[in-house]
Amino acid sequence: MPGPPPNPLAARRNPRVGVVVLPAEGYRGRTPKWPLPENPRLTARIRLIREELEALEERELDEDLSRTERTKLTRLRERLAIAEAERDAIVEGEKDLWKKLWRTPQACQWAKLKWDRDVAQYVRHKAAAEVGSLDDSKEARQRGHHLGLTPKGMKDLMWTIATDELAEQRGRAQLSSVATGTDGHGATVVVLAVDDDED
Incomplete structure (x- = not known):
């Protein structure tokens, strides 16, 4: 756990910004438009698999494929199906998480500070993490902390949620x-x- 909250009455030599109290009911403004382009990594991976698959399917029409090539064709089809399902899950996850995050108390500060791109990058990594990407999971954890989505992140940013x-x-x-x-x-x-x- 992050420990006790800072004492707002503590005497300091250097000026300190006060604690920001976030409304418990969350952000009530409009959800910003999604600021990031389509995920280029997913798009490129699917395109490359499709190109390789199409080339092998053309060869299949012209000549008999060897057993190894037929196995490769089957595996390419499987890889393409998995990549497309992964992309669809990530895109849906991004949309859902984006809407949910902009209803949290922290979103009040994000809107004020214009952190919509930072939040979008967190959402992109979090959605990819939820379909099994370890690297995206690590990045989402760090970004979540910097956005005040963890108790320690809230403490570091000196944010607190008002009690209802x-x-x-x-x-x-x-x-x-x-x-x-x-x-x-x-x-x-x-x-x-x-x-x-x-x-």
Whole structure:
């Protein structure tokens, strides 16, 4: 864990920017347009596989392929199908994650600081990581930290999320009683009784 939050009242010789309190309800502005071009790495990989596959299929029409070449043809078709499925999953993941991230409290600061390209780069790496790319996973973890998506990142940026006092009051009102005891084996048991009555 990142440790205790910095003391905003601590005396310092050099001026320090105060803690930024982010709204608990998240960013309510418009989601920015996706700023990055189509992923060139995925596009190039699919194009190269297609070219190699088409050349081998043309040869298949003109002459009988050897057993090794037929195996290669089958494997190329498989590689193309996997690459296209991976691309589709990444593109869908990017769209979904992009929309979700721009509803978070951190998005308020990203919009203010115009970090939409930085967020998009995080989204690109995160979406690729979710389909199994270890390198993209490492990069997404680091970028997530710099965008304030981790507790340590929030602390380093001196961001905090405002508490939703109304939700806390509702939660306390629904909790009518708490009982503690033991289960007969020495373990402590906590029983929460929730008031389901709607007034």
